[in-house]
Structure formats: structure tokens, C-alpha cells
Amino acid sequence: MPGRSLSLRKRHSNKKKCPCDCGNRVGKCNFRYKLEKIKTVAKRKWFRKQHEIFKKELKRIQANKK
Numbered sequence: 001m002p003g004r005s006l007s008l009r010k011r012h013s014n015k016k017k018c019p020c021d022c023g024n025r026v027g028k029c030n031f032r033y034k035l036e037k038i039k040t041v042a043k044r045k046w047f048r049k050q051h052e053i054f055k056k057e058l059k060r061i062q063a064n065k066k
């Protein structure tokens with residue numbers, strides 16, 4: 001039944017409690033906007049880290065060539 005699984009998924013997401021101790025669900029609190037910001041920052045940091053690793057690896061490879 002497609003309608004049943006949809007309602008189940010909706011109910012599950014509504015049940016998620018907000019991590020900021022407001023007692024509300026995430027969907028009812030402004031914290032979800034902060035959460036989204038945190039996620040984007042984390043992604044940017046992750047990409048920067050990957051870039052550093054890549055640069056180091058590139059240097060290592062070039063050093064091995066000599």
C-alpha cells in the first residue's frame with residue numbers, strides 16, 4: 001500500500017526530537033535552520049580537508065618521481 005508507507009515516513013520524520021532541548025520536534029523549531037547551516041559548514045570543512053590530503057598526496061607522488 002503506497003499511502004501507508006508515505007504516512008509512516010511522515011510520522012517518523014515528525015517524531016524526530018529537536019536536539020536544542022526546546023522540547024519541540026525539529027520541524028517546529030528554528031534549530032533546523034541552524035542545523036542546515038552546520039551541515040553546509042561541515043561539508044566545506046570536509047572538502048578543504050580532502051583538498052589538503054590531495055595536495056600532500058600529490059607532493060608525495062612528485063617526490064617519489066625524482
Ligand SMILES: [Zn+2]
Pocket residue numbers: 018019020021022023024029030031
Ligand atoms: Zn529546538
